[in-house]
Amino acid sequence: MKSRIPLILVACGSFNPVTNMHMRLFELARDHLHQTGQYQVIEGIMSPVNDDYGKKGLVSARHRVAMAKLALETSDWIRVDPWESEQDTWTETVKVLRHHYNESLRLFQSKKGFMKNKQHIERSTEDSLSSQHSVLPELKLLCGADFLQTFKTPNLWKEEDIKEIVGKFGLVCISRAGSDPARCINESDHLTKFQHNIFLVKEWIQNEISATQIRSALCRGLSVKYLVPDSVISYIAHHNIYTEESERKNEGDLLQPLKLHNAAVNPPNV
């Protein structure tokens, strides 16, 4: 039987806050990829964006990472990685993918070296990397359909980045009934060229818990129970994270990627 390719899913986003829907994306993606028969999803990584991103209402990464950790406590395969949020500045998505891919390669090589030195290789379950020591892991970006749309936003993405994200790594895109990611792909040359590397997963059980609406509900004192894990709700209440004031943070500011583009196009006079 052909070995399945070990696969790591990375989701980048604000996670402001993390919701049940974010976690569903991972579950849906894993089920779908397993059913292709080609992949074995070995890890899910949630990577909250850096504070420097400058999005309106973005609360401190310290909190966003802590909440994601609480939410993922019961998961045995998804974890939160604070690397992106701990960098000095905002980091392009492609760099985050490269970082996690290199990390996974390092781990893979060290395990391989370890295995070679063992007298006998233990027979392990299908899930274990050691049973697939001949197959390099792959890493893909996990996202929602709205994400695909953002490729169209002028100056938000660098062309070469899109090519690398979709061409070298690949996308797993979860869409809801009614959205049309196929059309989005069709309307973009880059996406069309690499469409074999874009996995479209349809979410039939609609569960559109937008973090923006969660924050709005919290500000109004409305319940968000069963939309967000209880531990996250407690954390938010304890630290009083989302308020009218927090919602106004970065108001009127440009997103960091757009700022960078402007600087590149209109360099300041030295």
Added chain:
Amino acid sequence: MEDPERTEVVLLACGSFNPITNMHLRLFELAKDYLHETGKYKVIKGIISPVGDAYKKKGLISANHRVTMAKLATKNSDWVEVDDWESSQSEWLETLKVLRYHHQKLLSPDPTNSLQDALPLARPGRKRKQEPNRHDPVKKKNQSADIKSVPQVKLLCGSDILESFGIPNLWKLEDIVEIMENHGIVCISRIGNSVEKFIYESDILWKHKNNIHLVEEWITNDISSTKIRRALRRGHSIRYLVPDVVRAYIEKHNLYSSESEDRNAGVVLAPLQKNASDSKN
């Protein structure tokens, strides 16, 4: 905090809960927030009442499991609880009877387990003897004989239930009327739904529309039990759609399969059978 102006409300949700999902649990939260914001109500309790096995719906698994899962799901809720009176009856019971029973239970401190409690309420407006209610989680309020201090038991449901009023022989007309007149309905529906139109097109619902509270659900939340069971049959994950303890329970007992889905296949639903035979007499 004393709130003498607000009417106390208990929300009662009847249904299969096969299995209970995060969507069911959200109904309670949405209804409670909505009623509080009207300024007129204070929700003191939520009750989940799973239907009995005698309902004979296709795919309905044993009430024991459904009640247990609902209890697991509400373990960390400080106001929503599960009641198994309905599910422990040997025959299927009309929703109205369940509403009456719970209203009666609120009024008298020693609830019996008999169907006597499912008899029609006394005419509203009559003063009742105020007795301490041991089921009331809220600290005891003033024992006034004001009609406003009698808790109301309202039926909590989704728009599909309301719209099922139109299915022939599923509901008795007099039951629908009494539900609305004596209890009231809190109906949660999605934005863009057709419930308002449905109410408009029905004379009987229109007449009582003040007793139907329509709550809009701002999050498209389509986590139906049917879809959960389907996902389970296909080996798909149901994490984050149902409470984790419920997921673990389902897995442990291997509750849902193609076999379980075939239960009661071809059997006529209890209310349809009952109302059809009643009308023949």
